[in-house]
Amino acid sequence: MDIALAILLTLLLGLLMAKLALFQPRNRNSPPCISGWIPWFGAAFQFGKAPLEFIEQARVKYGPVFTVFALGNRFTFVTEEEGIEAFFTSKDLDFEQAVQPTIQRTIKASIPADIFYRNHTRLYLTIKGKVSLSRLYLFAGTLCKELHEHMDHLGTSGTENLSDLIRSVMYPATINILFGKGVCPTNKSDMKEFEGHFQKYDEDFEYASQMPAYFMSNWSKSKKWLLKMFENVVSDAERVSRPESDSKTVLQHLLDNVHGKHLAPNYALLLLWASQANAMPVAFWTLAFILSHPSIYKNIMEDIVSVFGKAGKENIEVSEDDLKKLLLIKWCILEAIRLRSPGAITKKVVNPLKIQTFTIPAGDMLMVSPYWAHRNTKYFPDPETFKPDRWKEANLEKNAFLDGFMAFGRGKHQCPGRWLAVMEVHMLVVLLLYKYELILLDPVPKESPLHLVGTQQPMGACRVQYKPRQ
Numbered sequence: 001m002d003i004a005l006a007i008l009l010t011l012l013l014g015l016l017m018a019k020l021a022l023f024q025p026r027n028r029n030s031p032p033c034i035s036g037w038i039p040w041f042g043a044a045f046q047f048g049k050a051p052l053e054f055i056e057q058a059r060v061k062y063g064p065v066f067t068v069f070a071l072g073n074r075f076t077f078v079t080e081e082e083g084i085e086a087f088f089t090s091k092d093l094d095f096e097q098a099v100q101p102t103i104q105r106t107i108k109a110s111i112p113a114d115i116f117y118r119n120h121t122r123l124y125l126t127i128k129g130k131v132s133l134s135r136l137y138l139f140a141g142t143l144c145k146e147l148h149e150h151m152d153h154l155g156t157s158g159t160e161n162l163s164d165l166i167r168s169v170m171y172p173a174t175i176n177i178l179f180g181k182g183v184c185p186t187n188k189s190d191m192k193e194f195e196g197h198f199q200k201y202d203e204d205f206e207y208a209s210q211m212p213a214y215f216m217s218n219w220s221k222s223k224k225w226l227l228k229m230f231e232n233v234v235s236d237a238e239r240v241s242r243p244e245s246d247s248k249t250v251l252q253h254l255l256d257n258v259h260g261k262h263l264a265p266n267y268a269l270l271l272l273w274a275s276q277a278n279a280m281p282v283a284f285w286t287l288a289f290i291l292s293h294p295s296i297y298k299n300i301m302e303d304i305v306s307v308f309g310k311a312g313k314e315n316i317e318v319s320e321d322d323l324k325k326l327l328l329i330k331w332c333i334l335e336a337i338r339l340r341s342p343g344a345i346t347k348k349v350v351n352p353l354k355i356q357t358f359t360i361p362a363g364d365m366l367m368v369s370p371y372w373a374h375r376n377t378k379y380f381p382d383p384e385t386f387k388p389d390r391w392k393e394a395n396l397e398k399n400a401f402l403d404g405f406m407a408f409g410r411g412k413h414q415c416p417g418r419w420l421a422v423m424e425v426h427m428l429v430v431l432l433l434y435k436y437e438l439i440l441l442d443p444v445p446k447e448s449p450l451h452l453v454g455t456q457q458p459m460g461a462c463r464v465q466y467k468p469r470q
């Protein structure tokens with residue numbers, strides 16, 4: 001008993017000493033640090049339980065700049081204008097160094113740093129060029145056809161979980177436009193298995209980016225399955241000769257530009273995740289908000305009828321120009337994105353950075369929360385309310401968002417797929433509402449408190465009834 005007690009005391013003393021050694025502030029001017037008391041884990045448990053709420057409570061308690069120590073890393077949040085401005089413009093911050101560990105863990109590739117950086121720049125520019133605003137017209141026709149094809153599987157009427165309904169139509173359609181028709185399994189039965197693995201991969205992506213693979217066995221199985229699928233996809237794509245530039249798919253461009261061909265399946269998986277993980281929940285929230293606001297729903301239906309005539313069964317062709325006339329739906333999409341945007345985006349501090357009276361040490365991860373920034377009343381009065389009209393003020397003709405909006409990041413690393421995502425959701429909403437009368441059977445769920453990365457996911461199911469428009 002005495003020995004056990006002595007061991008316990010020694011352990012506790014060891015932990016305390018380790019804590020003291022590890023948590024010495026590196027600089028007197030460092031921001032306040034929430035570190036918990038367990039070495040290395042730090043505040044991971046409290047933070048991980050409900051990270052979004054944690055950030056807001058910490059802001060109220062510690063002020064606009066604070067650090068959270070968790071899983072051996074220091075995450076410094078900046079929540080006011082000066083810090084947010086520095087986040088998007090400072091040369092003392094690096095985007096690639098922040099995302100490299102996440103990418104290495106989540107696509108299972110140990111990529112030497114120089115190859116990682118070279119690939120990152122090349123692939124970013126490739127995707128940006130391929131899905132830029134001026135080229136969206138190249139996707140519009142095929143996207144519309146694909147959405148119709150997969151909507152046909154819904155039949156004339158039914159009841160479905162809204163997320164499942166969206167996924168069953170949007171997944172195969174968007175995968176076919178990015179990767180090429182029939183390249184990934186998109187028929188109904190293969191799709192089920194594919195969707196199951198992708199959902200698992202997406203759900204735990206955030207934990208997997210922080211935790212050793214050992215703790216993530218189901219997630220690792222799904223990742224392996226997806227990588228195997230992409231190995232086949234890539235080897236099939238390599239066997240056929242690639243067409244000239246304009247008709248190449250995004251996958252084919254990726255294959256042409258990736259450095260180290262063996263990494264192509266890993267990057268294809270990353271592209272799949274980047275393109276699906278946000279667009280799906282954005283479509284969910286957009287429809288859920290529209291359907292739960294009867295006057296907005298009514299105005300949208302009037303707009304649709306004014307462009308396409310009486311809504312009904314016919315398979316309408318929707319062009320980019322038609323979408324431009326349906327501005328209220330676009331405002332609803334942007335408003336849904338504003339309200340449910342990512343909990344955090346990250347950069348690595350590479351040189352000490354001064355913000356207000358604080359010096360943020362090199363090595364910290366600097367964090368901005370678009371989710372909370374979008375609740376700043378200076379830019380978004382009555383911030384919790386779904387008000388698509390506020391987007392009237394945005395110069396959307398010049399493709400500018402509202403001041404204070406940052407769901408896609410900003411500047412050099414802004415999301416290259418943002419306009420494609422908006423077009424995908426826009427077209428899906430038009431086609432669904434034209435063809436079906438949709439009625440929500442459950443209240444709109446709250447957002448799940450569990451995630452920081454990517455668009456917020458709904459907490460729980462929300463059923464929708466769909467029936468033919470008369």
Ligand code: HEM
Pocket residue numbers: 124127131271274275276278279282337342345346407408409410413414415416417418420421422455
């Ligand atoms: C509404 C849907 C979407 C949202 C909210 C979204 C949001 C974001 C955000 C916040 C970032 C990181 C920016 C930063 O950290 O500064 C990002 C990066 C990225 N997104 Fe999106 N995204 C969406 C759709 C898409 C789509 C459809 C694609 C692909 C076609 C895509 C491809 C990418 C890629 C490749 C990056 C990485 C950029 C880089 O590494 O520099 N995204 N996105």
